[in-house]
Amino acid sequence: MLWHALILLGLCPTPFSHAASTLGERDLNSLSSPAISTLAQSPDPSRNLDPTNPASHLSKILIPRAPDTANNTLVRNYIASTLRALKWHIEFDSFVWDTPVGPKNFTNVIATKDPDAPRRVVLSAHFDSKYFSTYPQNQFVGATDSAAPCAIMLDLAEVLDPLLDARAKRVADDALAEDEDEDVADTTLQLIFFDGEEAFADWTDTDSIYGARHLAETWATTYLPPHAKRRLLSPSAPATPLSTIEHLVLLDLLGAPHPRVRSFFPDTGWLFDGLVRAEARLHAAGLLEQGELRSFFQKRTGQEQNLGYMGDDHVPFLKRGVSVLHVIAEPFPRVWHTLGDDASALDLPTLRRWNLIMRIFFSEYLGLRPDENDKRANYLEPTPSTPPPLVRKSDVELAL
Numbered sequence: 001m002l003w004h005a006l007i008l009l010g011l012c013p014t015p016f017s018h019a020a021s022t023l024g025e026r027d028l029n030s031l032s033s034p035a036i037s038t039l040a041q042s043p044d045p046s047r048n049l050d051p052t053n054p055a056s057h058l059s060k061i062l063i064p065r066a067p068d069t070a071n072n073t074l075v076r077n078y079i080a081s082t083l084r085a086l087k088w089h090i091e092f093d094s095f096v097w098d099t100p101v102g103p104k105n106f107t108n109v110i111a112t113k114d115p116d117a118p119r120r121v122v123l124s125a126h127f128d129s130k131y132f133s134t135y136p137q138n139q140f141v142g143a144t145d146s147a148a149p150c151a152i153m154l155d156l157a158e159v160l161d162p163l164l165d166a167r168a169k170r171v172a173d174d175a176l177a178e179d180e181d182e183d184v185a186d187t188t189l190q191l192i193f194f195d196g197e198e199a200f201a202d203w204t205d206t207d208s209i210y211g212a213r214h215l216a217e218t219w220a221t222t223y224l225p226p227h228a229k230r231r232l233l234s235p236s237a238p239a240t241p242l243s244t245i246e247h248l249v250l251l252d253l254l255g256a257p258h259p260r261v262r263s264f265f266p267d268t269g270w271l272f273d274g275l276v277r278a279e280a281r282l283h284a285a286g287l288l289e290q291g292e293l294r295s296f297f298q299k300r301t302g303q304e305q306n307l308g309y310m311g312d313d314h315v316p317f318l319k320r321g322v323s324v325l326h327v328i329a330e331p332f333p334r335v336w337h338t339l340g341d342d343a344s345a346l347d348l349p350t351l352r353r354w355n356l357i358m359r360i361f362f363s364e365y366l367g368l369r370p371d372e373n374d375k376r377a378n379y380l381e382p383t384p385s386t387p388p389p390l391v392r393k394s395d396v397e398l399a400l
Contacts, residue, residue: 033284034371035371036282036287039359039370040356049148049151049348049355050348056151057151058151060075061079062343066130066132068104072127076109076193079193086161088112088157088161089115094106100200101131106214107195107211108192108195108211108215109192110215111192113189114164117188119187119188119246122191122192123362126197126252127146127150128195140338140339143343144253144345146253147255148351149254157191159359163369163370164188167185171185187246189366194215194313197210197312216316217316242321247268247271247322248314253332254329254354255350257350261329261330262298263298263300265304268323268324269304272300272325279296279353279357281360288353312326
């Protein structure tokens, strides 16, 4: 991904529109400390992100995996088999596209917990590594870019799967259905692993984000049959897969110590604040590593504007009206696109914190109950209007 030049709002096609089906900005019920402790303890949030554990998700992904290679297929099959074992619905979006080094085969992996749900919140990352033609650069493994985000996604699916099943059971039970937010219960979790994010030569609009461009175009021109629960879709426009996405969350360049992440789009600032609150409550509960008090997030001022975009997999969706939360370290890690972006670039406490933040954030977004032994009132607390402050270290370098 690269910083693109600032694009004036009036010149960007369908810029930052709200054509996608969303529930709009709303309060996310905050999990209580006991529920957060449950998410933090089981399963171990470090196990699947430990590159020294050969059985971890990260270890299975942390190999050179440029598009249209045997390793790319190996990683793709591992992702699919892991999610298929959870009985998620798996789709492959396969296509051939011309590149500066000739035609290449690409395959996006789409995994959906409940394919019949009328709406989806999407968590995404790219699973390919950057193409290099010669040794030793062709051994590039892209630990932060984006093996670690993919491992976080797989771990999240395993953690939330039984909680999503429990939510479905509660909704199906007439005796408890009145205790549920029906709109939230209609939303499922979908994971997208994009292929071909990286440029083969120099990053341009035509040599980059191959998988995202293909999937966004495909979904924008595919029409869905009527669905009784698609209440939020415009009656004058036929439903497409894009219109059923509430928000697309994109992870990239995560796993190095001392990341700095900011809110890029005001319309998803409230979701960004949900990440900030999740991190703050982890700190308040004493669930972060000792000495690691500095926030991952740059506090919002409320004055942010949509002035342009960073080139990444979210752009084709953003241009078509999908609401986006871009979670990317900026400045980029110093090892970006070098052989140094390997296991040594990763910090396990940082990965653990990202894992816990995502577990809390998506549990709250999807109305899940991590501790079914507690009464509902014990783990739903009012969401504060502003994120509680974090103790921060001063004068700390923002990049690696």
